[in-house]
Every structure is written in structure tokens, then in C-alpha cells.
Amino acid sequence: MYIAKRLLYTLPVAFGVSVVCFMLVHIAPGDPLTSVLPPDASAQLQAEMRRLYGFDKPLPVQYFIWLAKTVQGDLGVSIATGRPVALELSKALGNTLMLAVLATLIGFLLGGLFGFVAGYFRGGWVDRLASFISIIGVSVPHYWLGMVLVIIFSVQLNWLPATGAGPGGSADWAWNWLHVRHLILPAITMSVIPMGIVARTVRALVADILSQEFIVGQRAKGLLDFGVFRHVVKNAAPTALAVMGLQLGYLLGGSILIETVFSWPGTGFLLGQAIFQRDLPLLQGTILILALFFVALNLIVDVVQTMLDPRVQRT
Amino acid sequence: MSSLSASQNSAPFEVSPGYWSGVIGRLRRDPVAMFALLVILALVLMALFAPYIAPNDPYRGQLLRRLRPIGTAGFPLGTDELGRDMLSRLIYGARLSLLMGVTPVFIAFFFGAFIGITAGFVGGKVNSLLMRTVDVFFAFPSVLLAIALSGALGAGIFNGLLSLSIVFIPPIARIAESVTTGVRKLEYIEAARASGASSMTIVRVHVLGNVLGPIFVYATGLISVSLILASGLSFLGLGVKPPEPEWGLMLNTLRNAIYVQPWVAALPGLMIFCTSISFNLFSDGLRSAMDLKS
16 A cells, blocks of 8 residues: 555655656757857858747647657767767666666775664764764765776876776776776775665664663563674664665765766766767756666665555655 | 654654743753754854955955965965965855855745645645645656756755755645644644634644654755755756865865865865764754654
């Protein structure tokens, strides 16, 4: 029942998201055609192009034409490259997913460890140290951290490459050391954000569970530390996993800063290109796909979390 | 999000001076929060009195003295890619960086609280209409929404401020709505209504006093995110335009210099980091002084 309600709630949100993505292009100042047309284009050519791109129709009509095409997987053609937006996106999305998934895993493992240790030994120096590390994680401007890591490991030590996703700037990925070494610095940089947030969440969860009566009671009855550990993990896991799922969505959507630092050929890089070349179909398509990804991820996280822990029902 | 259960379940805040003096007293005994507050005050003073503190003109460069290292005579923090004094630019940079980082949270606090309190207090169809609209914007990852908006609007201080304010309205409105809904159901509101108080009086006297505190604490927690995002926009080439000194923009223009003067190039980011961690630590201290669970 809850799952059906949650599904039903997602549809209007997804619809709203598509309206916002569509409107983005139309709040942009200037004529969307200026980037394709030469400045001395004749009025006739301008009218011709406007008709070709459908800009001559009223806005709601344009929206529904765009929506109908989008639903069929046609995101239009990039103005700058002339290639289909869907094609450009699918390649970039793979690269960003790889980076974001790896970063989330690293962040979750380290954050879970720091958070658990901090919550378990709360009040002690271990707690203060782990909490300090996690607050650094949420406070550091990650694009700057990326730069600092490049300075240390690429410029000073010359251990790892500074930019790109493969030797010689190639964009074709392969699972070998020549490629994987390009992944290390961006993945570590990106993992700092979920690390800090997961650590803070897990610390609060663990401290809360340990102070609850049933744990205190179990301990009094002589339950060993391992038994307590099992209880804590069982109670903290659903929330921690939910936080991890949402973090993956945030990383996917917010990868532009890190991808810019490392020239990583993903969706963020694509977004940057779209913005600076005023490639509006590409901008619209990239934002729509990333946002819908986030909506879907939210849905999955909520459904999985309710299945793991029926007490939690978010709307 | 179950993050506000504490303020709904436990006793509501008293507006009596006793409560706030208690909060201030607890804050004063928190050395970390006090230190963070000192750093923030120092940064604000630095921004206000930049012309009196900065040793050199932050805009004037000389190509003959480009990218000098830290510790150069006359330029203690080196010079940038156009030969401008780094120390002076970092000091002046506090102005735009703080303005671009802090203002959006205040604007969003105003509008978000207004939307959320209205939705929570009126309830019904108004609530649905307002909150479903908020949900649509909340469905975007914050970085993506900020970049999409300022990317579409174009670079510039005003467009950057506008985009960031829009990004922070939905989370604040959501918190405001859930706190207000919680307070509205409490018995003393019913009592006030039964004794003939008008809706305006109830909102002004009974709701605002209990609701603004938690919303404010939540908003202070967003300042560090806002600072990082605002500088991030300028780092990408959106937001502040050259030649203005702003930390994110300085980081961007110095990126190519990491092979020549790596540590000079990293300095602006260190400023963003110190500012953002100070706001985070202060916000944490404020939260525990007000006894709110995160």
C-alpha cells in the first residue's frame, strides 16, 4: 500500500521536473538560436531555423511536443556537435556512474567505520577525532581538495595522472591499470562528501541505539560485545543505506565541479560544455536525465528502506 | 525526513528570556563553537576593513612579477598569474565570497520560512499546492539545480545569488512546514483559538516564536554548503566575473599555475575551507546549545 502510494507520488514530481527542465531554456536571456546562426544571418534564414527547431509555436505546445519526443528517447540534437543528445549522454553517463558508484562505496565504508567507532566510544578522544574528520569531510570544498591532491600526487610526486580518463586523453574506458590510475584521484576526492555525511549519520544512529533500554538490558544480561554489535548494525543499516543511496544521487548530479578539475569525460563535463557553448538541447537533456535519475533513486531508496524497516515511511 | 521529530515530540520552546539566555550560556561554555565564532567575526571584519588591512591594490598587477612564491619580500603570500598581490586579493576576496555565500541562505530563510509556515498553518489545499511545488525543486540535487539555473541565466553576481537562493528555499520550506504542522496540533494553539485569538495573533504570538528558532538553526547549517557552492559557481566561470577578487574565481584562474606555484594556487581554497568549517562548527554548537537533534 505504501509502495503504491509512493509510486503515485513520483509521477507528478517527475512531471514537474520535466517542466522545470523545459523552462530553463526559456528563462535563458537572448535568442536560443544565436549560438547556431552567424550574426549576419538573413531574416528569412532566422525564420526558417526558428520553424525547424519549433521555436515559432506557443510555449505549452512546444513543451508537449518536446515531452512526447523525450518519452520516446529522442532528446534532440546537440547544436554544437550535431550528434543526438541521447548518444552523447549515454557515453558520459557511464563514465560518471563509474566514478560516483566507486566514490559512494569508498565514502560509505570509511564513513561507516568512522561513524561507528565515534558512536561506540562516544565522548572519548576517538569520538572527537572521528567526528572532526567527518566535519572536515562536509566542510571541505571538494574541487579544491581535488586540486590539492593533483598538486601532491601528480605535480610533486608524479605518481598519478592529473586529468583525463585514459592515456593520451582517450575517452574509451578499459579495466586496466593505464585507465584505472586515472580514476583514483577523482574517486577519492568525490568520496569525501558521502564519507562526512555517512559518518555523521552513523555516529548519531549508533549513539542513539546504544543508549536505548533494550541494549542496556542486553548488556546487563551479559550479552557479549559481538551480540551488541549485531543489534546495532541491524538497527542502523536501513537508515545508513538510505543515506548512501541519496548520496549517490547527489554525486551523480553534482559531479560537474570534480569532473571540471580532473577533465573527467562524464555528464558534468558535458554540462559545462553545454553551458559555455550555449548548447540548449544538450543542457536541457543532461539536466533532465540527471534529475530523473535522482527522482528514481529517491523512489528506490524509499521503497527499499520501507521493506527493510517497515517503521520508516517517508513521503 | 525524520530529522525534526525532536522538536515535535519534546516540549516546545519557551519564548521567555530564560530559554535564550540558557542557550547563550551553553554556547559560551562550548570552546569549539566560540572559536568558530571568533574566526567568523575576524573574517567579517577583514571583509569590512579590507582597504585598511590590505597592503597592496588587489587589482593592480605587473607582468614582470607574475607567480612569485610564498614569502617574497613585499608579497608575503606571493603573486597571482597577473602579478597581483595574493594577500591583498585574499583579504578583498572575503567581501564577495561571504556576500555570495551567506546572502542566499538569508533570502531563502525569509521565503522558505514564509512558504513553509503558511503551508503548515493553513493546511489543506494550500499546503498541498505549496509543498508539491517545493517537492519538484527538492527533486533536483542541489548542485545540479544551482548550476542549471545560473548556467541558463548566465554569469554575474545577481544571477548567482538568485540561483543559490532558489536552491535553498525548498529544504528550508520543508523544515518550516513540518515544524509548523507539529506546533499547530499542540493544545495551547487550540486554547488560544478557543479564547478568541485571531489567526494573525496566533501566528505572530504562538507560532513564530516556537518555529523560527529551529528553522534558523537549520538555515545556519546550510551556510557552509552555500559558501562552497557559491565559490564553486565562480570556480566554473559562472557567478563572479574577473577581475573581481573572489576565492572561487581566484582558484579557477590559478588552476593553470599549479605546475609553477602550486601552493600559491591552493591558497584561495584554503580560505573557503576555513570559512565553511567555521560556519559548520558554529552551527553544530548552536544546535546542541538549543538541544535540537540534527
